[in-house]
Amino acid sequence: MCLCNTDDSMKKSARNLSLSILKMRGCNLYNPERFYQTMPLQKLRDCSRASRPKLKLLQSTDFRLGWSSMLSYVVGPQCSLYTSEQAYVTATHVNTSEQSLENFNDLKRFLDTVGSDPKEVRYWMKQFQRSTDPLKPFCVVLIEDDVFKRPDMLSHLCSGLSFLQRNEMKSVIVHGERIPSCEDISLDKLQESRNTFVRNSMILVNMLEAHGAKARPLFTGNNILVAEKLHQCRFGMLGQLKEVNTNLIKWCLGSNHIPVIYSIGESVQGQLLDLDCLSTAQRVAEELEPIKVLQLNTNGGIQSADNQIYSISRLLDRLPNQSSVVITSADTLLQELFTHHGSGTMFKNTERIHTYKNYDDVDLNRLYHLITRSFHRRLRAEYFSQVINNIDTLYLSENYNAVAVITKEAGIEVPYMDKFGVSSQNQGQGTAEMLWQMVRQDYQTLFWRSRHTNAINPWYFKRSEGSWSNGKWIVFWYGLSDPKLSYELVEHALSLPESFVSEADHLIEAEDYH
Numbered sequence: 001m002c003l004c005n006t007d008d009s010m011k012k013s014a015r016n017l018s019l020s021i022l023k024m025r026g027c028n029l030y031n032p033e034r035f036y037q038t039m040p041l042q043k044l045r046d047c048s049r050a051s052r053p054k055l056k057l058l059q060s061t062d063f064r065l066g067w068s069s070m071l072s073y074v075v076g077p078q079c080s081l082y083t084s085e086q087a088y089v090t091a092t093h094v095n096t097s098e099q100s101l102e103n104f105n106d107l108k109r110f111l112d113t114v115g116s117d118p119k120e121v122r123y124w125m126k127q128f129q130r131s132t133d134p135l136k137p138f139c140v141v142l143i144e145d146d147v148f149k150r151p152d153m154l155s156h157l158c159s160g161l162s163f164l165q166r167n168e169m170k171s172v173i174v175h176g177e178r179i180p181s182c183e184d185i186s187l188d189k190l191q192e193s194r195n196t197f198v199r200n201s202m203i204l205v206n207m208l209e210a211h212g213a214k215a216r217p218l219f220t221g222n223n224i225l226v227a228e229k230l231h232q233c234r235f236g237m238l239g240q241l242k243e244v245n246t247n248l249i250k251w252c253l254g255s256n257h258i259p260v261i262y263s264i265g266e267s268v269q270g271q272l273l274d275l276d277c278l279s280t281a282q283r284v285a286e287e288l289e290p291i292k293v294l295q296l297n298t299n300g301g302i303q304s305a306d307n308q309i310y311s312i313s314r315l316l317d318r319l320p321n322q323s324s325v326v327i328t329s330a331d332t333l334l335q336e337l338f339t340h341h342g343s344g345t346m347f348k349n350t351e352r353i354h355t356y357k358n359y360d361d362v363d364l365n366r367l368y369h370l371i372t373r374s375f376h377r378r379l380r381a382e383y384f385s386q387v388i389n390n391i392d393t394l395y396l397s398e399n400y401n402a403v404a405v406i407t408k409e410a411g412i413e414v415p416y417m418d419k420f421g422v423s424s425q426n427q428g429q430g431t432a433e434m435l436w437q438m439v440r441q442d443y444q445t446l447f448w449r450s451r452h453t454n455a456i457n458p459w460y461f462k463r464s465e466g467s468w469s470n471g472k473w474i475v476f477w478y479g480l481s482d483p484k485l486s487y488e489l490v491e492h493a494l495s496l497p498e499s500f501v502s503e504a505d506h507l508i509e510a511e512d513y514h
Contacts, residue, residue, distance in 0.1 A: 120338070120339060120340060121338045121339075123424065124337060124338045124339075125167070125338070128169050128291060128337070129167070129168055129169065134253065134254055135250040135253050135254055136170075136253075136288065136289065136290070137170045137171060137172045137253060137288055137290045138164065138169035138170050138171065138290060138291055138292065139164070139169070139170075139171050139172070139290050139291065139292035139293065139294050140171075140172045140174065140281055140284055140285040140288060140290045140292075140293050140294070141161070141171050141172065141173050141174065141281075141294045141296060142174050142175070142277060142278065142281035142293075142294065142295045142296065143157070143173060143174070143175040143204075143296050143330065144175075144177075144178070144277065144295070144296065144297045144298075145175070145176070145177045145178075145200075145277075146297055146298045147296060147297060147298055147330045148175075148200050148203070149298075150298055150330075152331075153298060153329075153330045153331045154203070154204075154207065154330065155207060156330070156331040157296065157330040157331060157333060158204065158207040158208050158210075158211050158213075159211050160333040160334045161173075161208060161211075161213065161258065161333070162208055162211035162212050162213035163334065164337075165208075165213040165214075165256075165258055166212065166213065170253050170256075170258070171258050172249060172253070172258070172259050172261070172284060172288060172290070173204065173215075173258060173259065173260045173261065174261050174262070174263065174277060174280055174281040174284055175197065175200055175201070175204070175260070175261075175262055175263070175277060176193075176197060176262050176263025176264070176275065176276075176277030176280065177193065177263070177276075177277055178276060178277060178278055179238065179274060179275070179276040179277075183238065184237075184238065185237035185238040185274045186237060187237055189237065189274070190237040190264075190272060190273075190274050193264070193274055194220070194264055194272065197262035197263070197264060198217075198219065198262070200262070201217040201219070201260050201262055202217060204217075204260050205217050205260055208258055208260075213258055214255075214256060214257045214258065215257055215258040215259075215260055216252045216257045216258070216259055216260065217260045218248055218249070218252070218259055218260065218261050220262075220264050220265075220266060220272055221266070222248055223245055223266065224244065224245050224248055224249065224261060225241055225243075225244060225245075225261070225263070225264070225265035225266065225275065225280065226241070226242050226243040226244070226245065226265060226266065226267070226268065227239035227240060227241050227242055227265030227266065227267060227273045227275060228240055228242055228267055228268075228273075229267065229271070229273060237272075237273060237274055238273065238274055239265050239267070239273025239274060239275055240275075241265055241275055241279060241280055241283050244283055244284055244286075244287045246287050246288065249261070249284075249288070261280075261284070262277075263275040263276065263277040263280040263281075265280075278295070278308075278311065279311070281293070281295070282311060282315045285315065285319065286315065286318050286319070289319060289320055289323065290323065291322060291323055291324075292323070292324060292325075292326060292337070293315065293319075293323065293324070293325045293326070294326050294328070294333065294336075295325070295326065295327045295328075296328060296329065296330040296333065297327070297329065297330065298329065298330065299329060300327065300328045300329035300332065300343070300344050300345075301327070301345075302327055302345060308327075309347075312325045312347045313347070316347060316348065316349045317349070321349060323348075324346055324347060324348035325346070325347040325348070326342075326344050326345065326346045326347070327344050327345045327347075328342075328343050328344025328345070329343070329344065332344065346430065348430060350430060350431055350434055351397040351398040351399050351401060351402070351431070352397070352398045353395055353396065353397050353398070353402065353434065353435060353438055354395075354396055354397075354398065355393055355394065355395055355396075355438075356391075356393070356394040356396065357391065357392075357393065357394070358388070358391055358394075359384065359388060359391070359394070362394065362396065363400070364384060366400040367396070367400065367403065368384075369400075370400050370401070370402075370403055370421065370423055371403060371419060371421055373423060373424060374403070374421030374422060374423055374424070375421060375500065377500040377501070378500060378501050379499060379500055379501075380498070380499060380500060380501055383499050386497070387405065387407055387418060390407040390408055390409065390410075391405070391406075391407060392406045392407055392408045392415055393406045393442065394406075395435060395438060395439065397426075397431070397435075400423075401422065401423040401426045401431065402421070402422045402423065402426060402431045402432070402435045403419060403420075403421050403422075404417065404419065404420045404421075404435055404436075404438075404439050405417070405418040405419040405420075406418070406439065406443065406446075409492060411492075412488070412489070412492055414445045414446065414447050414477070414479075414480070414485070414489060415443050415445065415446055415447075416446075416447055416448060416492075416493070417439070417446055417447070417448035418448070418499070419499070420435070420436075420439075420448070422435070432459075436463065440463075443479075444479050445477075445478065445479035445480060446477065446478060446479065447475065447476065447477035447478075447489045447493060448460075448475075448476055448477075448493070449473050449474065449475045449476070449493040449494070449496070450473070450474050450476065451472070451473060451474075452469060452471060452472055452473060452474055454474075457474060460474075460476050461476075463478070464476035464477060464478050465477065465478040465479065465480070466478070466480065466483075466486055468486065468490045470494070473493070473494060475489065475490045475493045475494070477489055
């Protein structure tokens with residue numbers, strides 16, 4: 001059906017129909033009291049952090065409405081409207097100042113929630129927005145069933161997921177329940193689980209759309225999760241996932257909708273089978289290869305650690321090197337993604353770190369680039385020739401993303417850490433900690449210096465046993481048996497020449513590194 005603006009009456013009809021759809025999509029579609037009436041409702045978080053974007057009437061002189069089909073799903077007394085890819089409302093001559101204000105408010109709510117340095121947030125934004133494939137999600141999100149018992153936490157999560165969607169970081173949501181492999185599932189239990197999952201899917205979609213993100217529930221019967229029966233079970237309603245059909249998932253991603261999948265599969269004969277939500281989410285991640293696999297619960301901790309860690313390790317072996325798995329609380333999603341310290345437990349395959357006693361087998365150009373970018377300053381041309389005779393151990397990651405330079409200084413018994421750096425893309429991913437543990441294991445005593453303005457100094461303070469500052473440099477050390485030795489170490493550290501060019505020349509403006 002197409003409505004054209006050939007005369008005034010048709011334009012008026014089209015405009016009225018457009019406004020009615022906008023109002024329907026902007027209404028309150030989620031009533032927690034209906035679904036959680038048996039539980040005491042907890043106080044919601046600060047509404048400024050998770051407030052829904054208010055519906056604004058776009059100023060336009062020309063409305064065009066195109067639609068093919070609309071499906072309505074009833075949730076109690078309320079109604080949620082879903083449209084196909086062609087169902088859209090476009091308005092021209094949008095008031096750009098109002099749009100800019102909405103973007104500003106969106107960013108402000110985000111910064112209030114994260115409570116982080118804007119530079120730190122901007123850095124992670126750049127890292128996560130690098131993907132140009134519209135059919136590849138940024139993350140696969142597993143929402144465990146306990147989250148649905150906390151309406152406040154679920155609302156906070158949907159606000160975060162909506163923010164990601166609006167900023168071109170697409171999500172695929174999987175939810176359901178954990179099922180032990182030995183548990184037998186009856187037909188009644190399967191039907192009860194399915195009813196619960198359908199209801200939870202609609203709650204998620206309603207809340208996501210109330211927060212400004214488009215979402216689609218993918219119900220059973222569409223052949224997305226192909227499974228087979230586990231015949232050792234008496235009732236035979238427990239299944240094992242064999243294949244994930246990604247066509248519908250990618251169709252949702254291509255139309256800028258968040259796909260919402262629940263963990264019930266179907267056999268090739270059409271039999272519905274209950275699936276474990278963790279293995280389902282991991283299999284979906286294997287097919288889509290996201291940057292992040294997020295497992296969200298109410299406490300942020302690891303449950304059944306042995307089996308879980310094994311399955312995560314196996315998943316990481318099948319994902320790209322830059323992918324990681326995170327277990328965290330549902331209400332700390334943005335803190336986990338956009339801060340260096342994170343909020344949960346992250347798993348990632350890291351690079352091997354090799355040790356060298358000289359520069360013979362080292363690519364100096366790549367090493368120069370690593371140090372320059374890590375410190376956001378340009379090394380002096382003579383740096384390598386100055387330290388080559390003093391090198392005791394050079395720690396270097398396989399792909400030149402982390403480095404530590406330990407030297408033996410003339411007349412000083414304690415080894416000196418001349419450089420410790422991690423590339424920007426590896427910051428906040430455990431590489432620095434792993435490198436430090438290797439250094440700490442090899443050297444029982446150590447000292448080093450850092451500029452007073454270095455952002456990593458709080459990290460150094462936690463790992464040192466003593467320090468001294470003159471306002472320009474901070475000298476750190478650990479493992480000294482004689483406190484008087486620190487005076488000698490401080491004096492020597494302050495006498496060392498600068499490794500980088502003067503501050504007037506060192507700025508590198510190509511990228512904003514933290």
